[in-house]
Amino acid sequence: MAEIKLENIHKRYDNAEDDAVTDFNLEVEDNEFIVFVGPSGCGKSTTLRMIAGLEEITEGDLYIDDDVVNDVAPKDRDIAMVFQNYALYPHMTVFDNMAFGLKLRKMPKNEIKERVDHAAEMLGLTDLLDRKPAALSGGQRQRVALGRAVVRSPKVFLMDEPLSNLDAKLRVHMRTEIAKLHEKLETTMIYVTHDQTEAMTLADRIVIMEAGVIQQVGSPFEVYNSP
Ligand code: ADP
Numbered sequence: 001m002a003e004i005k006l007e008n009i010h011k012r013y014d015n016a017e018d019d020a021v022t023d024f025n026l027e028v029e030d031n032e033f034i035v036f037v038g039p040s041g042c043g044k045s046t047t048l049r050m051i052a053g054l055e056e057i058t059e060g061d062l063y064i065d066d067d068v069v070n071d072v073a074p075k076d077r078d079i080a081m082v083f084q085n086y087a088l089y090p091h092m093t094v095f096d097n098m099a100f101g102l103k104l105r106k107m108p109k110n111e112i113k114e115r116v117d118h119a120a121e122m123l124g125l126t127d128l129l130d131r132k133p134a135a136l137s138g139g140q141r142q143r144v145a146l147g148r149a150v151v152r153s154p155k156v157f158l159m160d161e162p163l164s165n166l167d168a169k170l171r172v173h174m175r176t177e178i179a180k181l182h183e184k185l186e187t188t189m190i191y192v193t194h195d196q197t198e199a200m201t202l203a204d205r206i207v208i209m210e211a212g213v214i215q216q217v218g219s220p221f222e223v224y225n226s227p
Pocket residue numbers: 040041045
């Protein structure tokens with residue numbers, strides 16, 4: 001569990017004339033599920049990548065719990081990020097894909113196995129651990145991508161349109177899986193989507209962005225029933 005605070009955050013890309021994100025202020029509570037929505041190009045991914053440490057913050061402070069983490073390397077942030085395009089290693093099995101990040105962190109083999117088996121069970125991947133990504137369906141690949149994040153038991157999960165490459169039926173199914181995952185893991189989640197139904201069903205609070213700024217923050221009810 002972790003609290004995240006974005007304080008007067010600005011992002012301007014090199015050579016850009018305007019900020020991609022301007023004066024962004026948000027406090028995310030422990031175990032909260034936050035969803036960012038807004039048109040393409042409004043700054044959702046940029047904000048997520050700044051939280052993950054994949055993009056430098058031009059101005060402002062990012063806190064995780066009580067620490068300013070602007071200069072903390074991504075691998076030291078205790079954050080896992082799941083992307084739209086899965087980014088699985090094609091030559092590795094499902095097991096090795098899920099274990100990779102833990103091996104990098106020099107975790108003992110028996111603990112890696114325990115964590116991968118547990119995540120696989122949670123995500124219905126137990127029978128697929130020896131397969132390569134090419135032999136998986138889109139939904140299964142996305143589960144592996146989730147599994148790779150889950151095994152790390154991070155304090156924070158960031159998801160950038162994780163379901164947008166799936167067909168409609170699978171998307172609904174995986175949406176439920178993600179809600180369950182959040183319940184089980186009790187982690188703070190920040191989730192980017194274009195899909196209003198996803199936002200309404202998953203979010204504790206929705207952040208509506210437009211052209212780099214926050215337009216509105218509130219519960220799904222507040223956001224979608226306001227005049
Ligand atoms: P989305 O709209 O789904 O957020 P995009 O297709 O706009 O994604 O962007 C895909 C990738 O291209 C992202 O990694 C983003 O950082 C990069 N990108 C987007 N806009 C620019 C830009 N103007 N210059 C350089 N890279 C960009």
